[in-house]
Amino acid sequence: MKLSPVIVFFLFSQFLSAQIQDKVDFLRADILIEPTPVHKQIKGSVSYHFNVLEDVDSVFFDAVSMDFFNVSFDGVKIDFDYNGKRIMIKNEMKEGEDHIVSMDYVVKPEQTVYFLGWDDAVDGNEQVWTQGQGKYTSHWLPSFDDMTEKVEFDLKIILREDYTVIANGNLLKKETLPNSNGYMWQFDMEKPMSSYLIGFAIGNYKMETMESSSGIPMELYYEPKDSLNVEPTYRYSKRIFDFLENRIGVAYPWQNYKQVPVHDFLYAGMENTTCTIFSNQYVVDSTAFVDKNYVNVNAHELAHQWFGNLVTETSSEHHWLHEGFATFYAYLAEKHIFGDDHYYWKLLGTAEALKSFSEEDQGEALWNPNAGSLTFYEKGAWALVMLQERVGKMAFKKGVRKYLNKFAFKNVTIPNFIEEMEEESGTDLSDFEALWLENPDFPFEEVIMFLKDRNSSIRTYFELNKQIAQEPEGTEEILVRNWSTLSSIHLKENLILDYGEAMPTQLLSEIIASEDIKARQAVVLSLNKIPPELRVSIENLLRDKSYTTIEAALYRLWTDFPEYRTKYLDETDGIKGFPNKNIRILWLTLALVTPEYRPDTKASYFNELSELTGAEHHFETRMMAFQYLKNIGGFNDMVLKNLIEACGHHVWHFKKSARSLLKEFLQSDENTARIKRIYPLLSQQEKQYLEKTIGE
Template structure:
């Protein structure tokens, strides 16, 4: 899984240690489900084949809030206990036997399966998708919260409506349903996986088929309206796939690979086996590619198909084996595409973040099962960079290869990996484990020395920083003298970000005139106020091919040169920006608070801006719209209703932000009465939330 950059919270907290069920082994599952999206309902049945490993008198499956209509063991109806979390079957069974367990059930999952867009007036935005990690698949399929139970899950999905269905495995059948629109979609897996990796997605999708150099079919899905964005979104997919197969040197272990972007996804992406689901905020055009593209998440989820899907941690204590490895291999893939500078400068950035975290809170050990994402992902990747450097690329590659081959389709622990690496490298890695896996501190000085040694532009960066620290009054002289021999754009960009506010307008003007896009962008991001001498140069940035640059330039110019506001607004009218509509939302807000600008269109602008708070829009768009409307006092009844609705949203951090905005609103006198006036428009759930918030 890959978290969105804005989410930093602690996942994988183990409330209870998983119960181990080792006397029976579930081998195969035939799953058939029929979702009824208008009712958020799943009708399902599943037949498990299992082997009895030792004589046993009972066994169970995890199943959260499902309603069972019948349970059969080997064609005979059988009694069961169900407590809302686990279904337990009591039956004496002998070692060596094989049985079939068949369960029919109905579920109305409150999480894990998300039904979006079925009750608004917007056409073709209807979707159903799943998110099984943590251990949540049992909310719609009786299965196993324990990652150790690996099963070959074959899914069949019946949908009486004409949408595309994508799930784990290979599509082997798509039959027309007798009296309805829609199809029966049947998928086949050939190998086992843990339950949390079972997933599916439904929506109005089209796809592009490509193939890896090794001949693996890769399906790239997109919403029909986004056909022009498919190329920039999936740019380098084949490159990444080929790179990972070569670098890991173990063939991709599954039969195909599919990727599906969905609305309001909880994270950046999720590596459901052969069926990665990711946030549609990565569905971008070529301009957005410069600042925010899918390449890293694409590579991360793909790498999980070895690290996580093929070999799976026994428990969260070994989570490094998933996230550290996926993050690390994604960085290697990006290095192969974007070059050394890109790789090392990004590592420098994460090292700084880890240093801050380590300094503030004492850091976290990678072996800590409750560690946060920064530790598992970034410290995890760093530890592998250093481990590879220590044992050498050749030994590292062989060690990883042996580890994957030995534990393929099984579960693993950190000692399993370390053992393979020690074997091939003939090195005692105890010191490495102490420093990188057990120690909560981040060895910042060591990694900075490493970076300086590996990358000359980073070495130069620290040399210049030292010089400037000694003579801060000579910042510009030092940088100007060095500038001509600097080659790395990352270096220039970082120097401007660090010192841009101390440089003269003349020097900054030259930089805008002669440097690359990201260096020019650093100029506008580093300015708190644009000097008059720089005005013309910054006006030129409104035409740059970067949505980050345009947004920053528009805001600064509008603020610093009020006499030209209408001109700047005219120049940027019609630019949407990133998928979250960053530029359009800023533009509408500025247009509304510029009295002389198109006074007759103000009502239209306001309707458009407040319309973006509606549930048919992505939560990022909604959040920005709420914040702008708050800043201009634009909370109409419709906006407030949308805000209250957002307070129960399934995306945790959006819900939290919405609640904070609502609470701030309620602080002002009279606003409680306004909110109460909305009651007739609200759903039961929304009313309950409000009553709780208002303390009633």
């Protein structure tokens, strides 16, 4: 194929750019930023210190949609080229020289930095936080989208409001600003990292501290309103830290470790170096801890401080080295805390998900740079489980330790890791690579054999399933005959979920009265309809120590026994549930559609449910409220306005769901007319989206 001159020039420019960056070594970045939250703006300056490795005439930085008003080279103002995505500074530089490039800029980040709560009437919920994974830090800081460029980033943040600021590294200074209520916060890193790992959070926070057994300071942040939830939220944090240091075999490589919950975070958590940011939906009380806790995310993000931050992939085809490893070590931490049974049953659950994925022809190889989360996280963890099984626990640990020490503060590829494991174990791993890294299918039979061999309760589970499959008419008798011999709570829970409808009510009643909380929960989750003989037993679950159980019991009882609806609503009034208010939202909906229940307070219940769709609430809360209101025909003008606002939300799956709801609502001309009536209340951005959606 003959290339056009334009394409030839483009390819040459790309090649030249790559070579330019290889000829310099960026060592340190001194950063000063001043966020103006009400304007969603950052004013910043950054000075990069670098050494010239070979003669070169220019350097560049990734920088998206910024206004540069001063750029200097070794203190002398200099011209620059900027195309809206990358700034290039041209100057003759000789091998061995040290230079400093400084840039002053202003930016309104289109992504990566999120300013929440500054434009609502709620006091104390104001936050600013970052999410830089991938190639996004360049939206607020001239930096490097290339993960192989590692720099020591030292950050100063000026904030003229009195909020807490948390960022990478040690807090060296907190200086009072003149003529304001704010401070200048100065943070110091000691080692280099990739740009995507720079992070900061600003908000109304308090902090508890602890120290690992190795002496690493740990800072646990929380909002003042959540003071009673600090212990269950951060439960086992020190045990997790100590376990990972010991199991990985390499000392924690950074100065300290901080954890910060934020509102409407895009993911479960993000492993910014020394400063994990995570979703405040994991800030839970002890009842919520049973069903949704921070333990796995806590361990996963901490493991990234080694796998991803200390050693970093060169490119996305090596992403297994980040997510697979963090998932694997998080599972080991859970095993350490909750026991072997918990660990192996969790692996069984992920194996079954991967089997379904593979059978639907959606299986992906771990080498695939475009693979999804299920592959990189769960299949990636399984690959390490089976690799450890293949080479032995001691050889595996030694190989990991050598790998981390050899490539500390550098970049790695999958072959780098495999080479270390082969050398340490004396084993040729080419067949392992073919089966686990290159094969898009999931080797389900192999992992099931492994699980049966390692865990007796899983072995029993498959034996009972086989018996039931051979004698389906004897399901009840098989379960009753064997039940008293079973000791594993996980086994019982899964059998109830699978066969609860076939179990005699007497056995189910006994389970509710005497078994573990998860077994009781499994009973109510397994029943499509509650038998009258079980009504009283299920009613007891309205007071159980599980919000999932209470929610399921309330809905099932309200549906199956309408004559007792007032009783059930009275008993559960005031229960919020998880941080997303799952029980309260269900309760409000049921109260509204129960005609005889407190008719004089229907209006206040409807207002409360409608207000939960507002932007000040978490997107999980909002989505549930939207769905319930849709089901009962409760879309008033306020709810519709909130729904339109949600169509531009920064969390893509919430935005997608909101847009789908709006599209469905607009199917009728009457509803389209209703939307048009609230048009004057919308922002310009919302109007533009609506015009595009309606087609006008």
